[in-house]
Amino acid sequence: MASAYQAAISAQRRPGLVHRDGGLDRSELVRLGTLAASSHNTQPWRFRLGARTIAIAPDLSRRCPVVDPDDSHLFKSLGCAAENIVQGAPAQAHRAHPTFDPATGRIEIALEPSAAAREGPLFAAIPTRQCTRLPYDGRAIPPAARAALEAAGSGTLVQTILIEDEARRRAIADLIRAGNEMQLGDPAFRKELAAWLRFNDSAALRTGDGLASRAAGHPPIPDWLARLIIGFVLSPRSQARRDALMLASTAMLAAIVAAENTPRAWVEAGRACQRLALQAAALDLRTAFVNQPIEVPSLRGELHRLLGLGDGQAMLLLRVGSGPLAPYSLRRPVATVIEAN
Ligand SMILES: Cc1cc2nc3c(=O)[nH]c(=O)nc-3n(C[C@H](O)[C@H](O)[C@H](O)COP(=O)(O)O)c2cc1C
Incomplete structure (x- = not known):
């Protein structure tokens, strides 16, 4: 089973796709979004794809009413996912502009073509980031x-x-x-x-x-x-x-x-x-x-x-x-968090 777990992690956390020709792979951006942190790893999000947009809606069936009665952690989790998409879009020669609509609770992300693909260090870190719940080595941060x-x-x-x-x-x-x-x-x-x-x-x-x-x-x-x-x-x-x-x-x-x-x-x-x-x-x-x-x-x-x-x-x-990495945590398949239009 350990190898099945590891195989799933390797597939889910493969490096982000780079598109130099201005092609836009929105489900790849959703995959990067799902690699974000979320409270209790509830992944409380639903994604809806438009031609040049991705909307992130709260999945209220994944609320945690005891620890998070006002859903503030839930909306912070949606913000985490949006940020991964913001960092991922430039690698596909796009700029992502998120706006939050308080009336619907949705984050609407507009994707605007840009001149060239750009792979920043935060983009490269999307699949490697994790919450490391282990002791660290006590060294000061430079x-x-x-x-x-x-x-x-x-x-x-x-x-x-x-x-x-x-x-x-x-x-x-x-x-x-x-x-x-x-x-x-x-x-x-x-x-x-x-x-x-x-x-x-x-x-x-x-x-x-x-x-x-x-x-x-x-x-x-x-x-x-x-x-x-x-x-x-x-x-x-x-x-x-x-x-x-x-x-x-x-x-x-x-x-x-x-x-x-x-x-x-x-x-x-x-x-x-x-x-x-x-x-x-x-x-x-x-x-x-x-x-x-x-x-x-x-x-x-x-x-x-x-x-x-x-x-x-x-x-x-x-x-x-600083310290060693821990084993990674899993995500639900991307297809299950994308809503049909
Ligand atoms: C809003 C928010 C609150 C969180 N609160 C806690 C917390 O109090 N304690 C904790 O250990 N992890 C907390 N987490 C981390 C999640 O448990 C973690 O992101 C999730 O298990 C997925 O693991 P990963 O981030 O390593 O991919 C929180 C994450 C978010 C986004």
């Missing part, structure tokens, strides 16, 4: 890389704040631990999370979505055993131990913050976050989300204080560092 990450993670309505000082990293680590305790102490949160866990390769291959044990650095286990030990797997104490290890090995946190807490800001935050993660991957750096202090409303105020935010809103929180 200043040039820091500047590139800050630039990539900023844009319309949003900005990236890098946190490297020990005192704030520790204070945020405390918030992450508190967030874990509250989330994992909530039976509804555990139930929702468990529904997206894929404990072995055959479960992950069957759905093509969700959080694969392999990708999280856990050994695969059979479903019957998972049912028996789920309480231990999702215990606040074991998660706290794991997170402490992760955070102690991480020299830098990155917060994506926005000027407002609206659906268009969620989409922009997703786009900026995906750019930051692609930039990190292009620099051979790793990223992983630690969003607990944003997801738990009672912790947000303290996070905002530590980040020095006035009216701003923390949207996403990541750790950034």
